Amino acid sequence: xxxxxxxxxxxxxxxxxxxxxxxxxxxxxxxxxxxxxxxxxxxxxxxxxxxxxxxxxxxxxxxxxxxxxxxxxxxxxxxxxxxxxxxxxxxxxxxxxxxxxxxxxxxxxxxxxxxxxxxxxxxxxxxxxxxxxxxxxxxxxxxxxxxxxxxxxxxxxxxxxxxxxxxxxxxxxxxxxxxxxxxxxxxxxxxxxxxxxxxxxxxxxxxxxxxxxxxxxxxxxxxxxxxxxxxxxxxxxxxxxxxxxxxxxxxxxxxxxxxxxxxxxxxxxxxxxxxxxxxxxxxxxxxxxxxxx
Numbered sequence: 001x002x003x004x005x006x007x008x009x010x011x012x013x014x015x016x017x018x019x020x021x022x023x024x025x026x027x028x029x030x031x032x033x034x035x036x037x038x039x040x041x042x043x044x045x046x047x048x049x050x051x052x053x054x055x056x057x058x059x060x061x062x063x064x065x066x067x068x069x070x071x072x073x074x075x076x077x078x079x080x081x082x083x084x085x086x087x088x089x090x091x092x093x094x095x096x097x098x099x100x101x102x103x104x105x106x107x108x109x110x111x112x113x114x115x116x117x118x119x120x121x122x123x124x125x126x127x128x129x130x131x132x133x134x135x136x137x138x139x140x141x142x143x144x145x146x147x148x149x150x151x152x153x154x155x156x157x158x159x160x161x162x163x164x165x166x167x168x169x170x171x172x173x174x175x176x177x178x179x180x181x182x183x184x185x186x187x188x189x190x191x192x193x194x195x196x197x198x199x200x201x202x203x204x205x206x207x208x209x210x211x212x213x214x215x216x217x218x219x220x221x222x223x224x225x226x227x228x229x230x231x232x233x234x235x236x237x238x239x240x241x242x243x244x245x246x247x248x249x250x251x252x253x254x255x256x257x258x259x260x261x262x263x264x265x266x267x268x269x270x271x272x273x274x275x276x277x278x279x280x281x282x283x284x285x286x287x288x289x290x291x292x293x
Contacts (some may be wrong), residue, residue, distance in 0.1 A: 006258035008251035010266035012259060015168055015272040018124060018161035020280040024102035025050065028283065031098045037096050039085035045078040050095045052079070053088035054143035066140045067150075068173050069183035074206025085190070096150065099158045106279050112154035120272040121153045123261050125223045131167045131257035138170035151210035164257065171253030175246050185224060186213035189243055193234040 025031065026047055035046040048070075052063045060079040062073040086094070104112055111117060121266050128145075135142035144166050150159055176186055187205060191198040202212045218235065219225045224239040235243065 001204055004262040004264050006263045006266055007262075008248065009256050010263045011255040011258055012247075012251045013270050014124075014127070014266045015165065015254065017270045017277060019165055019190040020277055021103070021158055021273070022163040022165050023292050024106065024280070025095055025099045025162075026100065026281065028102035030105070031100045034094050035091075036103070038090050039083075040082060044074060048078050049082040049088075049091050050085070052140075052143075053095070054147055055139065056143070057083040057086075057088050062139075066173075068176065069186050069205055071149045071206035071211070077206075079271040087144075092147065096155070100152075100155055103154045103158060104235070106283060107276055108131075108279075110150070113274065116156060116272045116275070118153040120269055121157035121160065121263050121267045123272075124164065125149070125156055126255040126265075128160040128167075129262035131163060134167075134194060134256060137174065138167060140168040141170050153189050154220040164254075167257060168254040172246070174266065175249040175253060178249070179242065181242070181246070182218075184211075185219050187220065188215045188219040188233065189224050189235065189239050190213070192219075192235045192288045193241060193243060200234060211282070270275065 020285075029044060033041065035050065038045050040049055048063055052058055052066070055062065056113060057080065059191060060072065060076040063079055064070060064075045064271075069077070082091075091148070095103075107117075131141070132145040141163065144163050150156055181189075184207075189202050191201050198212070202209065205217075216225065216227075219239075220227070223236055224242060225233050226236055228234055262268070
């Protein structure tokens with residue numbers, strides 16, 4: 001095991017370069033056609049079913065709890081119906097196909113088998129395997145950790161990215177709960193950072209305008225956000241402190257698996273993937289579902 005212990009900053013750096021590798025499975029053009037081929041009818045069904053299938057044919061309550069800030073009614077609108085259209089193992093096979101096809105297209109056939117991708121895949125795999133020894137209290141991660149590893153380098157990289165982002169996501173949920181942040185407070189305060197549009201968060205999480213307006217009023221009452229003269233959400237000092245604490249705590253809770261590759265391994269992973277990030281980000285894929293903010 002490397003002697004240079006990874007820092008929380010190393011964990012964030014690794015996440016920032018691995019997350020774009022994972023995202024095509026939800027938002028790439030290949031996703032809709034492939035999921036439709038197995039009977040999944042629309043994007044919400046694709047998302048909830050494909051992300052939760054690693055846990056088996058679980059019910060909507062389990063999925064809503066694991067995904068944290070999605071409207072439980074939105075989950076109930078597609079689960080368990082999705083499992084009557086496609087069993088979890090069928091959904092998982094389709095998801096792997098989407099990842100394979102999308103990454104081959106985005107990165108190019110030459111790149112997916114290149115030495116940098118192979119080296120990055122091996123580094124990410126080492127960290128993901130270390131994470132697999134730490135499943136406690138991380139149900140969504142644990143479901144994915146029980147899946148078989150693929151064989152090709154770009155798919156090893158994708159699977160490792162998936163494991164590490166779900167490990168981080170479960171940790172983020174723990175940080176939210178520990179800080180007493182409700183699902184709606186998480187969404188509203190995230191929107192108030194300006195990083196993601198309020199309208200995107202509302203629609204992607206399945207909340208109505210009335211629900212979100214009530215959420216804003218609650219966050220205002222708790223002193224987390226305010227609105228300016230134009231009606232734009234803004235974080236208060238307390239809100240900024242809370243968001244900073246959540247991000248820092250999430251980084252801390254995400255760092256341990258990277259002990260397998262050390263701080264220098266995290267830096268090397270970022271170095272290896274940097275040339276590919278432009279192509280991945282050029283897809284315009286949204287980082288919304290799954291971040292649990």
